[in-house]
């Protein structure tokens with residue numbers, strides 16, 4: 001495994017999906033949302049982040065569909081994203097840029113790049129080469145856990161009925177400088193609902209964006225943030241590995257979304273939801289995928305802001 005650069009990986013994604021000038025190279029389909037978050041003070045023994053002050057914090061967000069082509073349908077068996085920008089006092093921002101799967105499909109940026117290359121259409125056929133895909137699968141066991149999860153869990157019926165996961169492990173740091181390994185998930189108060197195999201066949205190409213616009217117009221759509229407290233020996237740097245199921249969990253807050261609007265010209269369009277935008281009290285681990293995301297998003301952001 002040769003090491004890869006952000007530019008190489010984003011260029012690889014462009015080869016896989018093509019380029020839509022001015023738009024995101026990945027998670028291109030999406031919708032802007034807004035609302036607020038109230039963190040639970042019970043988290044303060046773990047984190048001094050102003051997120052858990054108990055006060056109402058304005059949130060700007062974006063739901064999205066993984067992949068870099070506008071043609072990918074809402075029924076695609078791939079992850080959905082929820083990106084949140086918490087607008088904290090003093091102009092600070094905290095980002096959570098999550099997926100609706102508990103594990104990722106690559107343990108390193110190199111492995112992610114291998115997946116991009118293997119899934120890039122062959123110019124001769126317009127489709128990825130089945131032999132290359134099989135060879136990638138056989139040589140990348142780190143892709144297995146996500147593949148199994150997506151195989152067992154059909155796409156969601158609505159963004160309002162999806163759970164979303166940190167995927168990576170993060171560090172929460174309290175005011176005594178004590179560090180705790182954590183993961184988290186957002187659980188929809190209206191429950192997780194997936195399309196049945198039958199519904200998958202009949203669902204329209206696009207329904208997710210209009211659905212969340214309708215739901216937020218009709219009422220407030222809420223998620224509970226559930227914080228998972230890790231043991232010091234739990235997996236830190238590999239986002240493809242599940243934690244044991246019996247870890248302590250705390251209700252960390254409630255996200256309430258009150259509006260949604262198309263991304264074109266919307267408040268989320270020109271945001272770079274860099275997952276490393278953090279405030280005191282929350283810090284990254286040395287997960288190489290998490291650390292790589294920051295330069296990769298900056299690369300895509302710079303291109304799309306300049307109309308490329």
Ligand code: HEM
Pocket residue numbers: 009010023024025026027030062063064080081082083097098099104108109112165166167168239271272273289292293296297300301304
């Ligand atoms: C090596 C691994 C990864 C690479 C190279 C990568 C690359 C990208 C790129 C280039 C974008 C578009 C950024 C922009 O133009 O603003 C993007 C968006 C996104 N990625 Fe990743 N990504 C990776 C892993 C992940 C992981 C692990 C997660 C979640 C745990 C994730 C969640 C998202 C989400 C939710 C968005 C959409 C953000 C928005 O709404 O603006 N990605 N990714």
